[in-house]
Amino acid sequence: MSLLLEMTTVTVLALVITVVLRLFVAEAFYVPSESMYDTLTTNDRILAEKVSYLHRDVDRGDIIVFKDPGHWLNEEQKEPGTLRRVGEFVGILPRSGEGHLVKRVIGVAGDKVVCCDKAGRITVNGIPLDEREYLLKDAKPSTTTFSVVVPPGSLWVMGDNRAESADSRAHMGGPGGGFVPVDNVVGRACCVIWPSDRMTMLRPPETFKKPGLKK
Numbered sequence: 001m002s003l004l005l006e007m008t009t010v011t012v013l014a015l016v017i018t019v020v021l022r023l024f025v026a027e028a029f030y031v032p033s034e035s036m037y038d039t040l041t042t043n044d045r046i047l048a049e050k051v052s053y054l055h056r057d058v059d060r061g062d063i064i065v066f067k068d069p070g071h072w073l074n075e076e077q078k079e080p081g082t083l084r085r086v087g088e089f090v091g092i093l094p095r096s097g098e099g100h101l102v103k104r105v106i107g108v109a110g111d112k113v114v115c116c117d118k119a120g121r122i123t124v125n126g127i128p129l130d131e132r133e134y135l136l137k138d139a140k141p142s143t144t145t146f147s148v149v150v151p152p153g154s155l156w157v158m159g160d161n162r163a164e165s166a167d168s169r170a171h172m173g174g175p176g177g178g179f180v181p182v183d184n185v186v187g188r189a190c191c192v193i194w195p196s197d198r199m200t201m202l203r204p205p206e207t208f209k210k211p212g213l214k215k
Contacts, residue, residue, distance in 0.1 A: 026050060027187060029065055029100065035159035035167070036063070036102055039134050039202070045194035046102070046202075048187030058155060058182055060124065060213070061204030062105045063189040066157075069180050072101060072171060102189060103167050103180075104134070107156035112149050115142040127213045133205040134160050144169045154179035 031044040040046065040063075048065040058064060107113040107124055114123045121128040122141045131141055142162055146169060150156050157180050159165025168178035191201045 026190075027065075028193065029102070029189075031102055032100075033164075035161050035165035036104070037161040037164070038136065039063070039104075039160045040102060040189075040192065041198075044192050044198060046189045047191050047193050049190045050187040052188055053185065058105055058108065058185055058188075059204065059208070060105055060108060060111075061208030063102065063202050064105055064155075064157070065100055065102050065186045065189055066180055067184040067186065068099050068101060069184055070171075070175050072166065073099065100186065103157035103159050103165070105155050106158050106168075107148070107150045109150050109152045109154060109182075111156070112147070113156050114147045115145050124213055127210055130207045131205070133207065136161060139163065142169060146172060148172070148178070151177075151179060153182050155182060155185075156180075 026047050026049045029046055029048055031040045031042055031046060034042055046065075106122065106129075111124050112126070117123050117128055119128065120140060122131070123129065129141070135141065139162060142158075148156060148168075154176075156168045156178070158167045158169065168180070171178040189202050192198050
């Protein structure tokens with residue numbers, strides 16, 4: 001009985017620690033689509049860390065995991081089974097992506113984001129972005145024109161695979177105007193953890209460090 005009690009206590013403590021880590025430190029997710037290709041691809045397992053946003057705001061260039069701000073996910077997604085749900089909750093299995101999206105932050109509150117300048121580049125506060133570091137080769141930054149000012153508490157997000165991403169641009173005419181509430185952000189995608197041949201750290205591109213970009 002003593003051994004059984006000890007094993008039960010250790011198991012419960014381990015599960016509690018795992019759940020706490022998942023809720024407040026980091027959480028694993030499946031990538032649900034090709035909208036971030038080829039930075040991320042379908043069924044990549046990514047780690048969304050939550051610690052950095054405890055001491056800083058979401059910034060331009062971050063790849064974020066966020067809750068669907070309102071019917072962005074059009075395709076039906078398979079409902080996970082009970083065992084799958086339990087595994088996801090305690091953190092031993094990555095979340096399936098259900099109800100969550102992964103995009104790159106292009107503009108934060110107060111930014112004016114425009115597509116496009118005469119050279120076909122997206123500009124943020126009048127500064128053109130050099131997106132060749134993460135866009136597909138020869139891909140246009142956007143075939144949709146727009147000029148928006150990001151409202152307080154919101155973000156403007158876009159997928160790296162612009163031709164296949166139903167991001168902020170696709171929802172400008174809907175509720176919220178295509179903006180994502182900061183409160184919907186679950187965490188910052190910091191690395192690909194599986195499959196092994198795609199393991200890599202995810203860092204903000206250099207273009208978002210340009211002088212004058214921040215207002």
